[in-house]
Amino acid sequence: MAKNPSTTPSENAPKKAKKPNSFQQMIQVFQMTRRSDPNVVWLMALAFLVLVGVSLLVGFLLDNWVTGLIIGIMLGLLGAVLLLSRRAERAAFAQIEGQPGAAGAALSTLRRGWIIEEQPVAMNPRTQDLVFRAVGRPGVVLVTEGPASRVRQLVDGERKRLARILPNVPIHVVESGRDEGQTPIDKVAKALQKLKPELTKVEVQAVNKRLASLGTRLPIPKGIDPTRVRPDRRAMRGR
Structure with a gap:
């Protein structure tokens, strides 16, 4: 009786998916952006032609149009x-705007120097209003998610609690949303970066350790998973 050819474990093992290269990533970002912003094709073409035209004109004036063209x-x-x-950044934020945890996702795009609490530090299970926290050189920043009139009581309670724990640390509030006086999701990170630094890097670490020792993590209501709401970081970087 003929024996079936044996197979090695490596042959049976599933092949790992190859990571897309930079060009493939660019194509993916372009396709994602074009779906929500069809005008991006014409705007990119216009930007390309204008810059080529200006450079070519300068090349003619300097009697070196070849270099100007290149x-x-x-x-x-x-x-x-x-x-x-x-x-692409606008398109990525448009995809997450209105979803529970969008404010926390906006914080995840902050650059170095910030310590972000991924889970909300305060919430209203009934209305699903949330408060997220970031610690950086400006101090402690609370970012709200929900209608301004409804979330104010929630954030005021968290701010008073922090003031008792960290009496000498500045506490800022950024309200995310589309209501009057609120900051759109796509501008939350910029709003934090504009705050004036008031702490040293050592003090930032000390404040974070103090907050971490309190164990402020809360149970997440059903239907909310802020860690899954994330904008496409490749889109944010354009690659």
Whole structure:
């Protein structure tokens, strides 16, 4: 009786999916952006042509149009990519806006120097209003999610609690949303970055350790998983 050919474990093991290269990532970002922003194609083409035209004109004036054309193409491609990055950021935030945990997702795009609490530090289970927290050189920042009139009591309670624990640390509040006086989701990170630094890096770490020792993590109501609501970071970086 013939024996079946044996198979090695490596043959049976599932193959690992290859990570997309930079060009493939760019294509994915472009496709995602075009779905929500069809005008991005024409805007990128316009940016490319304008930069090439200006560079070519300068080349003619300097009697070296070939160099001007080469530089113009490179500048045009760079300008188109930068424009795609901006439009992709808008598209990524548009996808998460209105979802529970969107404010926490906006905080995740902050650059170095900030310590972000991924889970909300205060919430209203009935209305699903949330308060997220970030610690940085400006102090402690509370970012709310919910209608301004409804979330104010929730954030005021958290701010008073922090004031008792950290009496000498500045506490700021940024209300995210579309109501009057609130900050749109796509501008939350910029609002925090504009705050004036008042703590040293050592003090930031000390404040974070103090908060971590309190064990402020809360149970998440059904239907809310802020850690899953995340904008596409590749889209944010344009790659």
